[in-house]
Amino acid sequence: xxxxxxxxxxxxxxxxxxxxxxxxxxxxxxxxxxxxxxxxxxxxxxxxxxxxxxxxxxxxxxxxxxxxxxxxxxxxxxxxxxxxxxxxxxxxxxxxxxxxxxxxxxxxxxxxxxxxxxxxxxxxxxxxxxxxxxxxxxxxxxxxxxxxxxxxxxxxxxxxxxxxxxxxxxxxxxxxxxxxxxxxxxxxxxxxxxxxxxxxxxxxxxxxxxxxxxxxxxxxxxxxxxxxxxxxxxxxxxxxxxxxxxxxxxxxxxxxxxxxxxxxxxxxxxxxxxxxxxxxxxxxxxxxxxxxxxxxxxxxxxxxxxxxxxxxxxxxxxxxxxxxxxxxxxxxxxxxxxxxxxxxxxxxxxxxxxxxxxxxxxxxxxxxxxxxxxxxxxxxxxxxxxxxxxxxxxxxxxxxxxxxxxxxxxxxxxxxxxxxxxxxxxxxxxxxxxxxxxxxxxxxxxxxxxxxxxxxxxxxxxxxxxxxxxxxxxxxxxxxxxxxxxxxxxxxxxxxxxxxxxxxxxxxxxxxxxxxxxxxxxxxxxxxxxxxxxxxxxxxxxxxxxxxxxxxxxxxxxxxxxxxxxxxxxxxxxxxxxxxxxxxxxxxxxxxxxxxxxxxxxxxxxxxxxxxxxxxxxxxxxxxxxxxxxxxxxxxxxxxxxxxxxxxxxxxxxxxxxxxxxxxxxxxxxxxxxxxxxxxxx
Amino acid sequence: xxxxxxxxxxxxxxxxxxxxxxxxxxxxxxxxxxxxxxxxxxxxxxxxxxxxxxxxxxxxxxxxxxxxxxxxxxxxxxxxxxxxxxxxxxxxxxxxxxxxxxxxxxxxxxxxxxxxxxxxxxxxxxxxxxxxxxxxxxxxxxxxxxxxxxxxxxxxxxxxxxxxxxxxxxxxxxxxxxxxxxxxxxxxxxxxxxxxxxxxxxxxxxxxxxxxxxxxxxxxxx
Numbered sequence: 001x002x003x004x005x006x007x008x009x010x011x012x013x014x015x016x017x018x019x020x021x022x023x024x025x026x027x028x029x030x031x032x033x034x035x036x037x038x039x040x041x042x043x044x045x046x047x048x049x050x051x052x053x054x055x056x057x058x059x060x061x062x063x064x065x066x067x068x069x070x071x072x073x074x075x076x077x078x079x080x081x082x083x084x085x086x087x088x089x090x091x092x093x094x095x096x097x098x099x100x101x102x103x104x105x106x107x108x109x110x111x112x113x114x115x116x117x118x119x120x121x122x123x124x125x126x127x128x129x130x131x132x133x134x135x136x137x138x139x140x141x142x143x144x145x146x147x148x149x150x151x152x153x154x155x156x157x158x159x160x161x162x163x164x165x166x167x168x169x170x171x172x173x174x175x176x177x178x179x180x181x182x183x184x185x186x187x188x189x190x191x192x193x194x195x196x197x198x199x200x201x202x203x204x205x206x207x208x209x210x211x212x213x214x215x216x217x218x219x220x221x222x223x224x225x226x227x228x229x230x231x232x233x234x235x236x237x238x239x240x241x242x243x244x245x246x247x248x249x250x251x252x253x254x255x256x257x258x259x260x261x262x263x264x265x266x267x268x269x270x271x272x273x274x275x276x277x278x279x280x281x282x283x284x285x286x287x288x289x290x291x292x293x294x295x296x297x298x299x300x301x302x303x304x305x306x307x308x309x310x311x312x313x314x315x316x317x318x319x320x321x322x323x324x325x326x327x328x329x330x331x332x333x334x335x336x337x338x339x340x341x342x343x344x345x346x347x348x349x350x351x352x353x354x355x356x357x358x359x360x361x362x363x364x365x366x367x368x369x370x371x372x373x374x375x376x377x378x379x380x381x382x383x384x385x386x387x388x389x390x391x392x393x394x395x396x397x398x399x400x401x402x403x404x405x406x407x408x409x410x411x412x413x414x415x416x417x418x419x420x421x422x423x424x425x426x427x428x429x430x431x432x433x434x435x436x437x438x439x440x441x442x443x444x445x446x447x448x449x450x451x452x453x454x455x456x457x458x459x460x461x462x463x464x465x466x467x468x469x470x471x472x473x474x475x476x477x478x479x480x481x482x483x484x485x486x487x488x489x490x491x492x493x494x495x496x497x498x499x500x501x502x503x504x505x506x507x508x509x510x511x512x513x514x515x516x517x518x519x520x521x522x523x524x525x526x527x528x529x530x531x532x533x534x535x536x537x538x539x540x541x542x543x544x545x546x547x548x549x550x551x552x553x554x555x556x557x558x559x560x561x562x563x564x565x566x567x568x569x570x571x572x573x574x575x576x577x578x579x580x581x582x583x584x585x586x587x588x589x590x591x592x593x594x595x596x597x598x599x600x601x602x603x604x605x606x607x608x609x610x611x612x613x614x615x616x617x618x619x620x621x622x623x624x625x626x627x628x629x630x631x632x633x634x635x636x637x638x639x640x641x642x643x644x645x646x647x648x649x650x651x652x653x654x655x656x657x658x659x660x661x662x663x664x665x666x667x668x669x670x671x672x673x674x675x676x677x678x679x680x681x682x
Numbered sequence: 683x684x685x686x687x688x689x690x691x692x693x694x695x696x697x698x699x700x701x702x703x704x705x706x707x708x709x710x711x712x713x714x715x716x717x718x719x720x721x722x723x724x725x726x727x728x729x730x731x732x733x734x735x736x737x738x739x740x741x742x743x744x745x746x747x748x749x750x751x752x753x754x755x756x757x758x759x760x761x762x763x764x765x766x767x768x769x770x771x772x773x774x775x776x777x778x779x780x781x782x783x784x785x786x787x788x789x790x791x792x793x794x795x796x797x798x799x800x801x802x803x804x805x806x807x808x809x810x811x812x813x814x815x816x817x818x819x820x821x822x823x824x825x826x827x828x829x830x831x832x833x834x835x836x837x838x839x840x841x842x843x844x845x846x847x848x849x850x851x852x853x854x855x856x857x858x859x860x861x862x863x864x865x866x867x868x869x870x871x872x873x874x875x876x877x878x879x880x881x882x883x884x885x886x887x888x889x890x891x892x893x894x895x896x897x898x899x900x901x902x903x904x
Contacts, residue, residue: 662829666829670822681801
C-alpha cells in the first residue's frame, strides 16, 4: 500500500519532469497538459482509493523505512488513520481540480511543472513518519505553490503576491524546523515513534506549542498571519486555488494536529487548547467578516477559507483541552467535528473555487462588479455553485452543517472543563463562532446573488457561455460529493474513527456511535443529548418543497402574467442602455454596506466618506467607502521596518576597514572557541 | 607514549618551537626579521613533519616535510625578500597594537586553545592532543598577527604562519591523506602569488604598502 503511494509520488515527480521537458518541444503544450492533468487525476483517485481502503478496512499501520534519507538515518513513511483521512481529501480534491484543468485551455509549463510537484509534496507530507520527511514534503509543497502563484508573473500585483506568499512560507518553515528540533531534544531521533516516546516538558513544550502554532498557522492563514492569502488567490488560477484552499491548508492543519496533538503526547495540560481556541475563533470571525467585504470572487472565497480554517483549529484546541481534562468522549467529539469539517470544507471549497475558475474563464473577470446574471448563461455552474454555497453557509442537508453542528455541540460542552478561564474563553468563542457562521452565510448569499442572479453588469459578462463539458463534470463531481457527505456524516465519522483515535487518545470511543438506529444514519453528539438525522431532514425538506410546488401548481391560475411591479428600483433596461443601468443593481460594495457599518468600522477600520457639495454647486457629490485589514499595519509594517533596520545595520559592516573585517572574523572565532571551552567546562 | 619518552618529547619540542616563533613574529619590529622568523618556523615545521613520519611510519609525511622545507623555509621567504628589495620599503614596522598588549593577547589565545582542545580530545592519543593544542595556538597567533599589522607584507607573513599551524595539525593526526596536505600547500603558493601581485598594485597606486590607505577607496557607501 505504501509502495503504491510512493509510486504515485514518484509518478507525479515524473510528470513534472515530462512537463518540463515538453517546454523544449514547441507545439506539444496541449498534449503535455493533457498528460499531466490526466496523470494527476488518475493518481489523485488512486490516493483517495488507498486512503479509503485504509480507513474502511482498518489495515494495520506498518512504518516503512526507505533505502535513502538524510545523513543520520533512513526516511520513514507510514499511513495511520490521521494521514489516511487527509490523504482521502487530497485525492478527492486533487482529482476534481485535475479534471477541471483538463477541460481548460492548456496551461504553460509554468503551471504544468509545479502542479504535480505540489500534489507530490502534499502526499509526502501526509505519509511521512519522521520529521525530516515531513518537512521536506511541506517545503516542496510550499515552493511548488509559490511557483503556481507566480505563474502569471507579468503583472506586478501577482509578483508582489507571490513575494509575500514566499515570505510567509519561509516563516512557516523557519518556525516548524526548530519546533521539530526541540521535539527531538537531545536524543536527536526525528522518527515519530521516538518523538512520541519522549514528550516535551516545561519551556520546551511551550516553545513547541508557540512555534508549531506560528508555523502551521502562517501556512494555514490563521489570523494574524493571513495577510498573504487574499492577494495570492487573486493571482492563482481556478484549479490551483481550489487545490490550495481545499488541500494545502488542510495539510498545514494536519501538521499542526500531528505536531501538537499526536507527537507532543497525550498528557499535555488542558490550557494548551486555549491558544488554538482563541486563534481559531478570531480567525473565523475575521475571515467571515472580510468575506463580506471583498470585491473579487477568489479573494472572497479565500477569506471564507480563513473562517473555516478557524473552525477546524478551534476544534483541535477543544480536543486538546478536553483531553487534558480527561474528558475522552468530548475530546473525540471535538476531534471528529474538526476532521469532518476539514473534509467537508476541503470538498465544498474545491467546488466553489472551481466555480470561480469557470466564471473567470467564461466571463473574463473575477470582479463582482463586472459579473451578474450568470445563472442564465451557465445553469450547470450555477447549480454547482448553489450546492457549494449551501454547504458553505452550513445549510442542513448539505456537507457543512453536520460538522459545524458537532463543533458547536463541543463548544457548548466546554463548561465541563473545570477551569474558569477556559470556560470564559469557550463562552466567548461560542459567540464568535455563531456570529462567524451567520456572517459566512451572508457572504455566500452575497456571492451567489451578485454573481449569478440579477442582470449582467458588463458586456463581457453578458457574453458568458456555459463551461465546457469536462469542466462541468469537474464541477458536478465535487457537488455530488458535497451532497453525499452531507447525507451520511455518521458513516464518515465511523470511517474517521482511526484518525479520531490518533487525536483524542487511543482509548476513547468514537463519537456519534450509531446507536440503535441504522448504522451511520444518525449523528449523536456527545453523550446522546442531541441527535441529527440528516436523511430525515432531507426527506422533510423535500416533502415540504414538493408539497409547496404542488400547492402552487394547483392553486395558480396557470396563465403567466407580467405586470409592473416595484422591485427595489431595479428597473428594466431602457433602450439606450443595453445592459441596464448598472446603478440600479446593488454592487459589491453596496451589498456589503450594512455589515461594513455595523462591524467593519471596529474590526476592519472601515470608513465612509460622503462629500456633499454646497448648495448651488453643480458638481456631483461624492461617496467613498474604504475598508482595510488592520493586521498588515500592526504586524507586517513593523516587521518590514525591523528588516530595513537590520539591513541598514548590516550595510554598515561593509564599510569596515580591511583590518576591521579581519578583526570581526577573528573575534567571532575567538568567541566561539571561548563558548566551546565554557560549554566543556560545565 | 607519554611525557618522558623520546618520540613524544621531540614532537613536543618541535611544536613548542613553532609556537615560540609565532610569539617572535608577533613582537618583531623589523620586516626582515619577521621573514627570517617565518623561514625558521617553516624549517621547524618540516622537521616536525619528518619526525611524525618516522613515528607514525608513514612515508608520505617525508614528502610533506620535503615540500614544507622547500616552500616554507626556502622559496616563500626568498620571494618575500625579493619583494621587499623590489619595493625598497623602510625596515621598521608600524603595528596597530602595541607589542605588550599583543603579547598578552597572544598568551590569552594560547590558553584558550588549550582550554578548547584538551577537553574535547580526551579519547585521542596524548601526542595528538598536545599537537592539536599547539597547532591551534599557532593558527590563532597567525590571525592575531594579521590584524595587528598594517603592512601588507606582514599580513601575508601572518597568513603563512597561520597555514604553518594548519599543516602542523594535519601532520599530527595519523591517517590524514597526503592529497589534503598537497592541496593546502598548493593553495598557499597561489595565495602568495596573488598577495604579491596585490602588494605590487597597492605600492604602485599609493606609494606605500600600508593597507589603511586603501580604506577611503572602497566602492559604495563612502
